[in-house]
Amino acid sequence: MQYTNRYQQAFTAIKAPETTALMISYLPDEHFGETAARVLKVQWILANEPKDDRRFRGSVDFSRVEEMRAERARCATLTCDEAEAIFEAIAPLISEIATETEKKHAIALAIQAVRLPHGERGDTIKALLSIAPQAARAKLVLNQILSGETIPFDVVQAGINNVFEDAKNHTWILNEGWQLKAWLLLLPFTDHPAQLVDIVAALPTRQREPHFLEELIRASESVQTPEIDEALFKLAENDGAFYTNHAWRDAVRRRGTPTSARRYLDLVIEGKIDGRDSWHMSREIAGLLSTHSELRDYAYGLLKDGISPKAALLASAVAEGNDPDGLLLLVELETRLQRPLISWQTIRGAVTEHVPSEHWRGAFDVLPVAATELRRKLLAMTTDGGPHDSAARVLREIDRVRDESGAPEDEPRHPDLASGKPWPILVADPDAEDGG
Incomplete structure (x- = not known):
């Protein structure tokens, strides 16, 4: 297996017509055919799909599923030469006279082929699903989803049921959990995603815990439908433990x-x-x-x-x-509650903006933003300019920001001359001695 992986890496790196022809010739081979199909798949993906370096290694990237679904909806017959070659090799391996070894080989090839644009092959894929073992079937369905297919809910439900049937004879299956998780994370991509709530509710207690379901929850982020919105909230209504789970909170917040x-x-x-x-x-x-x-x-x-x-x-x-209306609201609250709520970051965020520097990579320039109306409203809210006058304090801080970062050319120094209110408000120093 180690040498096979090295051959796969080497052939994948050699992007040439000769490599493609050689891999196609090896597809029927019982020992090297799966590797050859994987080389064809990876080369096509590298040449035709954007690379996302942000994805954690080992996790499934569902971020392009909706895009692939839209593309498939536009042209369901779209295919590629690599997929055509692999399915051509599959056909004799699933005939009525095919051996179990040949069927196993056909399934391994199909797992790679369905990740590529492969046209409409409903009958062939249905036949492959009917002979595939439970774990291999999950991989086949996963790659169908990644290529833009919407999976019938019954297919995923049957896979989950098969896991529990297998677990009756092999208790380690549920103890390790990965086979069940492989099916659960597919639920958001079926034709009835809302039913994932019922599936989860029927799971044993241990497999129903939020931590166990985090892969399913993260996968749901890639499906922007009202059904998934409702399903996520319903999960938490059924079990309040989801409210403390960071994966659930992130998924809901990012909807x-x-x-x-x-x-x-x-x-x-x-x-x-x-x-x-x-x-x-x-x-x-x-x-x-x-x-x-x-x-x-x-x-x-x-x-x-x-x-x-x-x-x-x-x-x-x-x-x-960085909202001026929010800043005005905080001034009102400070006055009402007599407690500080406004930081200098809040004030500066409302009257400046950060613009990427033209000269320094990763740096930014702080530029003034016009705040004429904000300053006018703040002046109207001022009282005596004392320590409890929040509006005056904010206006003074804006003046300091203007001294440091400059002011827009059309912003007057006085917030509102027509109001007749003086600015700045001069406050007598209580510690000053009377000179009279």
Whole structure:
């Protein structure tokens, strides 16, 4: 096997017509045919698909499944020479007179072939699935998914059932768990993905734990459908342990829909998602607020009404953003609660922007952003300029930022001359001696 892998690596690196012809000639070979098919598959992928270096080695990359599905929907008959050659080699290996060894070889070839564009081969693949052992069948279905096929739910459900049947005679199967996980992570890509909730609910207690299901949860991130949204939340409704699982929280937060973001924020407010690390949690919520304007309006409304039990956390999330309206809201809250909520990062984020440097790689320039309306509103909110005047404090900090980073040319020095309010507000020094 070690030498076979070395041959595979060598032939994969030699991208030439002669290599392709040689690999095709070896496809029927019982001992080298699978390796030859793998060389053809890898060479085609390297030549035709983008490379993603961010993927963790060993994990399945489902990130292009929706793109591949769309491409297959546009042209279901699309195929490639490599897939045609492999399926040509498969045909005599699954005939009525084929031996068990030949059938096993056909399945090994098919696992590689279906990862490539392979046209419409429903009957052939159905025949292969009917003779493939459970573990090999999971690999075959996985590569069908990666090539853009939507799998019938019954196929995956049957695979899961087969795992439990096999486990009756081999207890190690469930103890190790990898065969079951191989089928579970395929559930989001079936034609009825919402049914994954029922499948999970029927699992034994140990296999129903969030930690065991993390591969399934991460796989769901690559399917952007309302059914998966609902399924993820339903998993947590059935078992509150999901609320503390980072993979589940990441998957829900990354759904990218206003509905999922609102439901996530509501779970935080209700205390079901516990933010023991308040700084990390506030940054997570800030990311959602910056992405979804409707959610931002909702959170601001909760803070204005003073009805949120997580007001401090919401305020911290608003402070992480670069939103002028959010800054004004924090000024109101500081005045009402008489407690500091606004950091210098919040203020600077609202009146400057970071632009990648033209001269230094990885560096950025800090440029001023016009804040005429923000400064005008802040001036109207000022009182006596004293230590409890939050609006005045923010205005002074903006002036310091302008002194350091410059000001837009069209931004006046005085926030609002027409208002008649003086700026800066001069405050008597309580420690100064009376000169009279």
